[in-house]
Amino acid sequence: MSAVHRWVQLSTALFVFWLVLSMPLDLSDLLWGLPAAVAAGGLAGAFLWREASPGIGARRVAGLVFYTFDLVRQIVPAALQVARVVLDPALPLDPKMIVHRTPLDDDLERVTLANTITLTPGTHCVDLDGDRVTVHCLSPSFAASLIDGSLDKRISTSIGGVERDE
Amino acid sequence: MNEWSLIPLFWGTLIFLLINAFACLWRGLAGPTLPDRILAANVIGTKTMVVLVLLGLAREQGIWLDVALVYGLLSFTVTLVAGRLLETGRLKGAWKQ
Amino acid sequence: MNRRRAGRILTAVLIAALAVPLMYGMVQLPAPGHADAPAHTNVSAGYIERGAELGGSENLVTGVLLNFRALDTFGEVLVIFTAWLAVAAVAGTASNAERDPVPPSPVVDYVIRLLGPFIAIFALFVIVNGHVLPGGGFQGGVLLGAMxxxxxxxxxAETVARAVSARSWIWLRATGVLVFAMVAVMGLPLAGYLFGLPDEPGLRQVLTVALELGIGIGGGAVLAGLFFAIAGADRS
Amino acid sequence: MIDAAHALLVCFLVIAGAAFFFIGTLGLLRFPDFYTRIHAVTKCDALGAGLVLLGLAIWRGPDGEGVRILALIALLLISSPTAGHALARAAFRTGLKPWTRNDGERDGEIPGDASERD
Structure with missing residues (x-):
């Protein structure tokens, strides 16, 4: 992906964010927002994302939004399970550290995996190093969907897709 | 627009969250380890952010939302910097590979 | 041991004793701009009547800060800059960062790179809208510093050095002071006295935003500079 | 009728969020070690704050403030797990040992009483 393409992409995202912040809109918001977004996007492209882009295009943004809803649907029942553990007077905990090797190879996918693990009740991502994900789980049963690889698969179908956005 | 006023609910939630935040102070005080204390500070930060938003809606003043956004960002910064300090044992201007 | 425990309990009680009246006071705060508020019944009646017209800003506080009391605000900006100078003189500027044994987590790395530009945009938004909304230079500066x-x-370290050289850091930190001094001197030809703002509303708004930008960028750079100086001093 | 359903939905979301906050606080106070506490805290805080803020955003409707609250939720969904991960990683890399079931049984220790670990 070319540097100019990256610049346009970053600046567009920043400009949209500026518009969200300044609702209700008027002309001076546009006048200030556009140069600010172009400048910040250019600086970010030149220094923060010099070697690669964040790897987020329109398709992936849609995928992430969809994935967020999917995630909430997974989280709520698991949260109730953890709630039961917390409220149980005997605290039925059996914490274990497990190491999972993920097939995902893209930055965004791995970060999404780590944050999904952290947000899913019962598991907490402790370390991410290459494809090794170290996970602390409250009891081994919580990590089932991680170990059998269905979590990796769900992420790669939502935001990996058949072709990358880059 | 709304014929039902939810303002009392917001005030109630707000007070409930403040009580929760004070309870979390206990963990910050008792520790026993440094990460526990940082964690307690982080938790109180999240609660405070929600309290700020609730305050803004309960008092019908939109500016509290911006305050909440700033507060959330600063609380995030504090947790990351504290974690990094814990990890490397020192703070650093820049990291070099 | 017992004394330590007693000290802790005392601290907790004192903090709680401080927090309760503070929270009570915050709930009691009059709504901003409310005419019955004690702060607004005396001198400020005049400000309220003519502040927007004379201050050159839709937000009264900004008008007062940047126009009526511009000299005070200039002093504050100077104090912040001097604070950095003093800390840098004592602690050094920590420009020669050495190798750090533990690389940052890839998750943290990615998320910060992703959020960084958005934080910068939010900071600029707060700075630029300082003349309409509460907020402005100092708050935006805090956000820039956090970023x-x-x-x-x-x-x-190399990317940082390439982005901003050690020499330009000093100019960045002095931005607030420099912009303020420039606007102050420009007041002489434009309005006839130091810190005077011209009558033309458009030009007036541009100057106000320039002041806010100067405070914001200078303040942010100074805050980050304080952090770096202290962080550098810690590793002996 | 629409108004009533709307208000009830907001009520439900806010109260559910507050309940999750409460569970998070309870977990922070009751769990035996840092790693288990951070579990309770990150989940319940992210979910609790998310639900409360979602309720508030629905209450405001699609005006400027509602959209800004949504932005706040997005920030929270990114920052909260990242902060939790960073903290856990820092503790892990500095060698803080996780508590296991056996520890508790061997010492005859009540889970939640962590006064001996330092």
Whole structure:
């Protein structure tokens, strides 16, 4: 992906964010927002994302939004399970550290995996190093969907897709 | 627009969250380890952010939302910097590979 | 041991004793701009009547800060800059960062790189809208400083050096002072006295935003500079 | 009728969020070690704050403030797990040992009483 393409992409995202912040809109918001977004996007492209882009295009943004809803649907029942553990007077905990090797190879996918693990009740991502994900789980049963690889698969179908956005 | 006023609910939630935040102070005080204390500070930060938003809606003043956004960002910064300090044992201007 | 425990309990009680009246006071705060508020019944009646017209800003506080009391605000900006000078003189500027044994987590790295530009945009938004909304230069500066500190956790030293050289850091930190001094001197030809703002509303708004930008950028750079200086001094 | 359903939905979301906050606080106070506490805290805080803020955003409707609250939720969904991960990683890399079931049984220790670990 070319540097100019990256610049346009970053600046567009920043400009949209500026518009969200300044609702209700008027002309001076546009006048200030556009140069600010172009400048910040250019600086970010030149220094923060010099070697690669964040790897987020329109398709992936849609995928992430969809994935967020999917995630909430997974989280709520698991949260109730953890709630039961917390409220149980005997605290039925059996914490274990497990190491999972993920097939995902893209930055965004791995970060999404780590944050999904952290947000899913019962598991907490402790370390991410290459494809090794170290996970602390409250009891081994919580990590089932991680170990059998269905979590990796769900992420790669939502935001990996058949072709990358880059 | 709304014929039902939810303002009392917001005030109630707000007070409930403040009580929760004070309870979390206990963990910050008792520790026993440094990460526990940082964690307690982080938790109180999240609660405070929600309290700020609730305050803004309960008092019908939109500016509290911006305050909440700033507060959330600063609380995030504090947790990351504290974690990094814990990890490397020192703070650093820049990291070099 | 017992004394330590007693000290802790005393501290907790004192903090609670401080927090309760503070929270009570915050709930009691009059709504901003409310005419019955004690602060607004005396001198400020005049400000309220003519402040927007004379101050050159839709937000009264900004008008007062940047126009009526511009000299005070200039003093504050100077104090912040001097604070950095003093800390830098005592602690050094920590420009020669050495190798750090533990690389940052890839998750933290990615998220900070992703959020960084958005934090910068939010900071600019707060700065530019300082003349309409509460907020402005100082608050935006805090956000910029937070962003610089966050970025410093994940950026390598060479990229930082390439982005901003040690020499330009000093100019960045002095931005607030310089912009203020410039606007103050420009007041002489434009309005006939130091810190005078011209009558033309458009020009007036541009100057106000320039002041806010100067305070914001200078303040942010100074805050980050304080953090770096103290962080550098800690590793002996 | 629409108004009533709307208000009830907001009520439900806010109260559910507050309940999750409460569970998070309870977990922070009751769990035996840092790693288990951070579990309770990150989940319940992210979910609790998310639900409360979602309720508030629905209450405001699609005006400027509602959209800004949504932005706040997005920030929270990114920052909260990242902060939790960073903290856990820092503790892990500095060698803080996780508590296991056996520890508790061997010492005859009540889970939640962590006064001996330092």
């Amino acid at each position: 610089l500190i966050l970025l410093s956790l994940v950026m390598d």
